[in-house]
Amino acid sequence: MDALLKVDRCTIRFGGLTAVSNFDMSIGNRELVGLIGPNGAGKTTVFNMITGVYQPTEGQIFLSGDRLNGLKPFNITAKGIARTFQNIRLFASLTVFDNVRAAFNLHLKHGPLHALTRGPKFKREEADIGAQAMDLLKIFNLDRFRDVMCKNLPYGDQRRLEIVRALATKPRMLLLDEPAAGMNPTEKGALMTLIEFIQEKFDISVLLVEHDMRVVMGICKRIYVLDYGITIAEGPPDEIRRNPKVIQAYLGE
Amino acid sequence: MAQVILFLQQLLNGLSLGSIYALIALGYTMVYGVLRFINFAHGDVYMLGAYAGFAITNVIYRFVPLDQYNAISRHTFVPIFVCTAIVMLGAMIFCAILGMSIERIAYRPLRDRPRLTVLITAIGVSLFLQNMTQFFVGAQPQAFKQLIPVRAIEGLGDLTVLSSQAAIIISTIVLMVFLRLIVMKTKIGLAMRALSVNPTACSLMGVNNGLVISFTFALGSALAAAAGILVAMDSPSITPLMGNLPGIKAFVAAVLGGIGNIPGAVVGGLVIGVLETMVEGYGFPQLRDAIAFGVLIIILLYKPTGLLGRVEREKV
Amino acid sequence: MSRARTILGIFLLFLFLFALTGERPFASHLAYYYDILINIGINVILAVSLNLVNGYTGQFSLGHAGFMAVGAYAAGSWSEHLSPGLVNFLAGSNGVLTFVLQPFPFLQPFAFPTAVADNLALIVATMFGGLLAALAGLAVGIPSLRLRGDYLAIVTLGFGEIIRTLILNIDFLGAARGMSVTGRYTNMFWTFGFAAVAIYVVLGLVNSTYGRGFLTVRDDEVAAEAMGINTTKYKVIAFVVGAFFAGTAGSLFAHYAGFLTPEGFNFFKSVDVVVMVILGGMGSTTGVILAAALLTILPEVLRALAHTDFVPAAQKAIEGVIPIHLPPLQGLLENRLILYSLLLIIMMLTRPQGLFGDLAGSRKRVTSSASK
Structure with a gap:
């Protein structure tokens, strides 16, 4: 499969803290992929790394073969990656x-x-x-x-x-950062339909960071699980649901 | 040898000037630490400190004409010291109250507004203080009456150390030690440090944030008042606009040291003071006032966290 | 919109014809009011251009007087050293225009050739001043726009002071003695003409998809970058355009006042312009224009008020109630900075969006008219 987005062994450190380590990810065209993990697992950091807000300390990122390292966020958007924010950031006076x-x-x-x-x-x-x-x-x-x-x-x-x-911005790939945050179950249901609709209608890939398992499991074809900045599992929803490491990360011992 | 003496002389002059900047810079840095904003009116608090000292000195002269002493000796030390201490304490108390009032009236109602709103208010407060002082005392300089006789201290060879310079450096060291004790050893100092890390958590732990902020303003303003009087000992002409340049230079000092960082403000103040006297002493007196701005621009562009500051990232 | 344009056009045409007559003879009776009008024009240019930076782009600059100084000194020295040749070539006793107009003696009383040459000299000098100021804006803008909010404010203040210190140390520019500008060419046409251009440019920029970039930078830089907007570029453009118009205002001032001192462009001059922008409402061009006019007139009104009998009477009354000997109260009314400082504090505490911030024609029109 020809990857649209490829994250190649990226590590990001803030001072002494390693927020994400050796992160690998590959997303194909028209794929709907989820990224989950407990609070503070580094999901948003991965987002910020892909969109150029933070630069990875090590590793490389490619979009259809173009290297994204060192580009400013607006350059990356121009290449075709658009995003939303966890805490809504609209232009308030417009x-x-x-x-x-x-x-x-x-x-x-x-x-x-x-x-x-x-x-x-x-x-x-x-x-x-x-x-x-x-x-x-x-x-x-x-x-x-x-x-x-x-x-x-x-x-x-x-x-x-x-x-x-x-x-x-006419993206080839859309990154959604916790779109279901603060929504009630009915709204979440509508959101799931909406995301699938967007993926088909605009013919793009979607990477979804989400806290809510039901949303992610319901629509994503493939899921990455992060814990303490390390990928602990990757695969289709059914596999992830049964993975003991994932259960442990979410429920503790 | 003459070169070395000249260099030492410049260094000494620079340290005494730098002490003044350091005292003012502390106010900027402490307020920035707790409130994350530049108290633009701080330079004017320093100016009003000098005027308060001026007024108190005039009252003291009705009882003790201090200019009768023309040297510091065993006999004159006590009256000079006591009078100076009274002037200093009086001005510091006056400015502490002034600083707290400014915060109460102008800044506190804006606590949750954008930082720029508060900065604009602070510019307004600064202009207001300057121009009201000008209205009451006039724009022309006033002569601060002699507190200590300014003489060269004997027995130092070719090096000229004025008694006023010695007073500045010694007073600054004493005040720094006091400040250090307050910030590190008292409960309210602990609260100040906690507040600068996380105001919300701090108030959840039962700290009265408003009180701590008032205290911070009082402390910073008192130090500025001390600086105002120390300056007047050295160059006894005071004007309502005297706070502008030192205010900005002290701010630069605070940024240079890493704003929000107390030892940093002291280091920054001394560096700026020494740089200025060196530039002036080695042939570029007209550039003296531009030095601080140059330093500020370079620092902000290449090391915005300052010499001792730490990095703050914006959350996305 | 188009009717307003026609009226503006007729107004400017009228001023243009007026300008060609040399203008000053007419103005001599009304010199005081003429003076205020010119100052309003210059202040409108300053305030509208600063509003692009501080209001629409949300970058708080405190150095506008510095750019005005660059424009004033550049244009002033241009006129002192290069223009006389040009004026003489056109309007001297053997000049081109004098020769051409010889057959029309009825134009002589209007000093027609001299007026044409003067106007030409002014526009050339003003463009030169504006361009040099824009260059200064670029030099200041590129490094300092990496900073945000209050830091940017202090750095621009610093740059303003550095520019002033530099002028103080350049003998060619008169240093502390000041510099005379002999050619006092400024007239109403060019003052209001440049004001109109400044307004048109700012509104034209902001009322477009391109210019909406300025507003996004103000609202949320991170989100703007995520939408593919090069925020640094927008900030620099705002800075350069703002500096250009500050420079033209400086030139108009130089050719009006006839004398420049570095002190005339100090921090307080920048504060004047900032107060206009804040009073008018950051990001509201209409409001800022009104505020510029208001704040030019108000100090004059207060000064006039200070010399009425009312003030000493009030002073006597106050001193009768509280037994303090006050300095003459005229001082309060004559010092514009007291008024400005109170305005700043009260505005921020009560109406941070500005006095005219919510009037029709400000923000709402700006953001939705291009679609109609």
């Missing part, structure tokens, strides 16, 4: 619509001078971006909130808006 339009900045063909001359090319592109943003919002049923300040949205909608915003 409307729902503008949050999504802001993410189109990446593939923009006009620059500051076009913005000042406001020629036909600029107007056409702006109209096009507006239409695309609306289409995305419609898919996620957020179009009715178009002109609402995003901080005034209900919590669940804020989470979904973050996903919409990430999709607006």
